[in-house]
Amino acid sequence: MQNILIRFAFNGAAYHGFQVQRNAPTVCAAVQDAMEQVLGARPDVKGVSRTDAGVHARDFCLSFFADTAIPFEKLPLALNSRLPPDIRVWKALPVPADFHARYSALGKEYHYIIRNSPVDDPFTDGFYYRVPGPLDAGAMAEAAAHLEGKHDFASFMGISGDVVENTTRTISAISVARAGETLTLAVAADGFLYHMVRIIAGTVLEAGLGRLAPQAVPDIIAARDRQRAGPTLPAKGLFLHRVFYPEGIIRA
Helix, strand or coil: CEEEEEEEEECHHHCCCCCCECCECCHHHHHHHHHHHHHCCCCCEEECCCCCCCCEEEEEEEEEEECCCCCCCCHHHHHHCCCCCCEEEEEEEECCCCCCCCCCCCEEEEEEEEEECCCCCCCCCCCCEEECCCCCHHHHHHHHHCCCEEEECHHHCCCCCCCCCCCEEEEEEEEEEEECCEEEEEEEECCCCCCHHHHHHHHHHHHHCCCCCHHHHHHHHHHCCHHHCCCCCCHHHEEEEEEECCCCCCCC
8 A cells, every 4th residue: 555645726615625524515525536436445535734615725735545556647637537627636646654644744835815906807706805995015014924933823713613722833934915906915834723814814904904003913912812803804715825844755
């Protein structure tokens, strides 16, 4: 049995996140359905993240054990022939036996996309959150900069059914960049709390709208109070952009 890593992208609009759920379509179930047809078995899979309903991914990573004669370079084509068009595998490769897509990861980078325009784009609708009025990208970047580093991010955690004992995370890089009508919030960290990026996006957006002073962010962090941070922006603007693994474990 070989431990295999597949890397793939998906449009999350039609799915209730990655993790299998009863009576709801999920990315994991769709991938396992394709695996069962291609491999003749339904392997136990390890995903790098659960992802919320409606969240997208450009580089989702999943590992599983399988015994197959299909060459690694042809496995993506075989899986894609069985997958729905909103999920596409672009890489398959062997990894060490102790590799785990989630627990071997050093961190992840998410992007949140905001369209600053009075009208929607018919070609990318469903992949951003639209703000019609003026936005101060500089104020957003200033607010975001206060979040970089190791902090207790309890103020930026949504309510879930999970018990989280440690809400400290380290954001290694965070930025806000504008390209025409598109603003991209990029956040790289060693881990993320429930809805953390969407709440960060809502908070820096408040700064861009002039409703929050960027200098207030350190006080929001220190308060450890969800009510002090901004709103949770919709899932449709969020992308898992890439995953970081120790150098040498996997090939690009």
